[in-house]
Amino acid sequence: MNSKSYALITGASSGIGERFARALARRRMNLALVARSQEKLEALAQELKNTHGIQAEVIPLDLAQPGAAQSLIQILKERQIEVDLLINNAGAGAQGRFWEISLEREEQILRLNVQTLLELCHLLIPAMIQNRRGAIINVSSTASFQPLPYTSVYAATKSFVTHFSMGLTEELRPYGIKVVTLCPGPTQTNFFAAGEYRSMRFRGAMQSPEEVVKAGLRALDHGGGLTLCSARDNFLLFMERFIPRSWVARIVAGMFKP
Numbered sequence: 001m002n003s004k005s006y007a008l009i010t011g012a013s014s015g016i017g018e019r020f021a022r023a024l025a026r027r028r029m030n031l032a033l034v035a036r037s038q039e040k041l042e043a044l045a046q047e048l049k050n051t052h053g054i055q056a057e058v059i060p061l062d063l064a065q066p067g068a069a070q071s072l073i074q075i076l077k078e079r080q081i082e083v084d085l086l087i088n089n090a091g092a093g094a095q096g097r098f099w100e101i102s103l104e105r106e107e108q109i110l111r112l113n114v115q116t117l118l119e120l121c122h123l124l125i126p127a128m129i130q131n132r133r134g135a136i137i138n139v140s141s142t143a144s145f146q147p148l149p150y151t152s153v154y155a156a157t158k159s160f161v162t163h164f165s166m167g168l169t170e171e172l173r174p175y176g177i178k179v180v181t182l183c184p185g186p187t188q189t190n191f192f193a194a195g196e197y198r199s200m201r202f203r204g205a206m207q208s209p210e211e212v213v214k215a216g217l218r219a220l221d222h223g224g225g226l227t228l229c230s231a232r233d234n235f236l237l238f239m240e241r242f243i244p245r246s247w248v249a250r251i252v253a254g255m256f257k258p
């Protein structure tokens with residue numbers, strides 16, 4: 001890794017993204033940290049620079065805004081940051097009846113989870129191919145494997161991420177660029193605790209964000225691919241094959257109904 005090469009992590013101010021930043025700093029990777037919460041990013045960057053002697057750049061941006069990916073690429077160019085590892089982690093969802101959630105909010109979720117992720121891949125992959133070096137971790141979800149009534153848009157955006165990302169894995173394999181499609185199940189982060197799923201009654205153990213990051217980096221070290229983060233999630237995904245999809249949708253509707 002040269003001094004200009006970085007891991008770019010979106011959604012690095014909390015949860016899974018923050019744990020990715022900590023884990024990669026331990027591997028002595030330089031970091032470009034993106035999210036809206038500038039103060040949190042600056043505190044994290046300072047801590048990781050002091051502890052691990054790495055470079056850590058803070059890029060405060062709202063990635064749900066149209067044109068956010070292009071603005072981010074422009075900032076990377078100005079600061080001469082080369083991205084060797086792209087972690088598309090920033091994501092959001094909303095719980096409720098589809099027509100009662102504002103269209104504006106649904107569109108923000110679509111732009112953040114899908115449009116910005118797609119654009120960042122499109123804008124950064126050509127340089128990776130040219131350099132014959134690079135990797136991508138796209139953070140999807142176990143929500144991507146079935147419809148989730150009452151958070152239908154979120155589940156649909158994550159279906160896009162999983163299928164898009166698995167497609168990219170094969171397209172980029174001949175160039176030696178690894179793609180991890182990381183699918184966490186319910187994880188202890190602000191996503192459930194403080195986010196738009198506050199009213200959800202989730203039964204069952206949640207995994208820690210550290211476990212998710214460990215699974216993602218292990219997959220990266222072993223060539224990429226579709227990655228679930230626990231034996232339970234692997235078992236549930238396997239069992240879902242034997243249940244009609246419409247039944248699955250009915251069963252999970254009970255979990256998300258407001």
Ligand SMILES: NC(=O)c1ccc[n+]([C@@H]2O[C@H](COP(=O)([O-])OP(=O)(O)OC[C@H]3O[C@@H](n4cnc5c(N)ncnc54)[C@H](OP(=O)(O)O)[C@@H]3O)[C@@H](O)[C@H]2O)c1
Nearest residue numbers: 011013014015016035036037063091141186187189190191
């Ligand atoms: N927690 C779970 O159960 C779970 C399960 C499966 C998949 N996931 C996925 O994991 C990823 C990370 O979520 P998390 O669980 O770590 O939740 P989190 O703690 O809420 O973190 C979300 C991150 O995304 C950033 N973000 C949100 N909206 C943004 C925007 N408009 N522009 C830029 N950054 C934005 C947040 O930072 P700011 O607020 O500072 O902008 C934060 O850093 C998401 O893609 C989520 O879908 C989570």
